[in-house]
Amino acid sequence: MHLTIGWLYGTKMNIYGDRGNILTLEQRARWRGIPATTVEIGLGQPIPAEVDLFFFGGGQDQEQIAVSNDLQGTKGETLKAALEEGAAMLAVCGGYQLLGHGYRPHEGPFLPGIGFFNLATEAGPERFIGNVVVDSPFGELVGFENHSGLTTLGPDLQPLGTVRVGRGNNGRDGTEGARCHNAVGCYLHGALLPKNPQLADWLLTAALRRRHGEVDLPRLDDSHELTAHASAVERALRTR
């Protein structure tokens, strides 16, 4: 068994410490004896067929324009097809927005996405910045949001969870993130997976299942992870 992680635009879309998600997926696979490699999928490079698990992070505005352009046509269609066939994915912030129908900024042209998630995003009047706690089917999730995009989910699309602390998708409907097949999108930095190991393991299980059938991942000692989780929740309650 082997795990291949595809890091979409790793050098362009890598702000806010989202690399922590890659490190977490790699290490949690290795600690269970599953070798893991990460391939970067940059501008102009095709989507490799062997990817089990995609990660798509956030970037600066300028970079998101180049990435949106790059995903138009075959590349975006290939990615969308892989996700519809059950490839696992975690997308955060800018990556999350571009898995939807697109992003409408205050100024400048509309940035089309790949339309995998039935959601749309437009620039809002304020920036949501701060710690976030979300109740989700994966349990309590904790992260840090920093976005001005307002994301509205289509009626058929499941949110990742509901916001207990923080603003979430749009500050109005109490939702945060989205889920479809084995893909999860959200606004949670932190990085997300190191402090929410149950979500990391769900993504790993989903990724391996596609090629290897059901796998039962042995439990790990998550004491550092859970302590970090608890202290982040405490800070969230104190700071917002």
Next chain:
Amino acid sequence: MRIKRLARPDPRLSAALAAAKLTGVAIRQLGRGGGTAAPGVVADRIDPNLLTKVADRLPRGAIVVAGTNGKTTISRMLADMLEAHGWRVAHNRSGSNLVRGVAAALAARSSLTGNPRADIGVIESDEAAFPEIVRRVQPRVILLNNLFRDQLDRYGELNTIATRWSAALATLPDHITIVYNGDDPTLSAITEPLATRRIAFGLADQNRLFHLPALPHAADAATCRACGADLSYHVLYASHLGDWFCPRCDRARPHLALRGTDIHLDGVDALRVTVDYDDRLNASHPDRDTSSLQPAPEHHLHLALNVPGLYNVYNVVAAVAAAKAIGLDDQTIAAALAAFRAAFGRLESVNFRGRTLIVALVKNPVGFNETLRMLTIETGGLTVPTLIAINDLDADGRDVSWLWDVDFELLAQGAAPLFTTGLRGADMANRLKYAGVAADRLHPLSPALANALDAFIETVPAGQTAYVLPTYTAMLGLRRTLADLGAVETFWRQ
């Protein structure tokens, strides 16, 4: 040099200055801290133009120092050099670097009638406050040291800061001088359109020990701001700083008027560097673009300092560039730098219960990487016990995501135990776990700094050295703890 107007009586200014002075005294007497910013808040209410008025009355104008990293150290070096030159310096030395902190520092060095008791101002500026500080102070020299990714929840993206700086610089009159790090492609790009005198500095050292093999993960801005292509480097020294060029358009690192070369680093203690420059810098009417001039005789300024690390080499070359831009002589510069002492928490040594603590502020990915590089460059991993203290208050950055941009994987080597504390010490411990630090080396301590310091110091053998790496507010907390125990002076007295 501008001719300064004689100060006319200005009752509003006098009232603001009096209020600022009283507030500063009151805060210090109440033991509430150094009173480094509150006087500026009070004064600002009474006379919002205080900063402009006082700065305008400095006979020799002001130097504003900005950059993500190094600005506190460079400002202190510059202030020391100017004092050695015989000038009285007004300086926000405590590091209070927002508009109000700057106003408070200048108010403290003015008479009640608004006449400065200083010849020149040295003003360290926060990145976000830079446009406003520059607008109010109207400096004669601006020093731009670097721009790195830092506290995204507070400053926004790097491009946002670069664009704001660019707009602020465009409004300045032509007679000022911009001293900038030519190794930083972003600073080169935003200063390129300016008609002012520009002086670029950087490094030119062939020793491979100081070269990075590839851009580190934390590096930003490695794309050409003119054409968008990914930049290449003949030599990369740190983060995205180096001898850069664009493979697509003709842009490249500018001619460096001052070059740091022949670098020698001595662990956590000292460094030596030679700064090469030529006489064109000292010309009374320098050409607008120094790079178009004929070669002139070279000078080699040999410097030895009791501060460590390659990032401090950049700071030294930057400070020397600004000092030469205002005409200080080599002997004064070398003597002042030889006597230079690090600011609190900037690799400061503290004797505590028979151990030597070396305290190094860490505040963003690039700074943290460079600190780790300095501590491990000769030894591989860490060799002495190390306490990392991470807080998430406003001044630290409320988002601790940045810890995942730091290359802690360096610390997987080495045998030294690693301890964590602070409001987000648990995040730090978890980060070290994922960096591959063995479980038996990893010791999370209480989030409370005083308790953690107590437990940490017990693990360090008497007479030995240990490292403490705190974020900004953790450093202040640590400092308070050490001051209460009599190990260090309170910082505002430094």
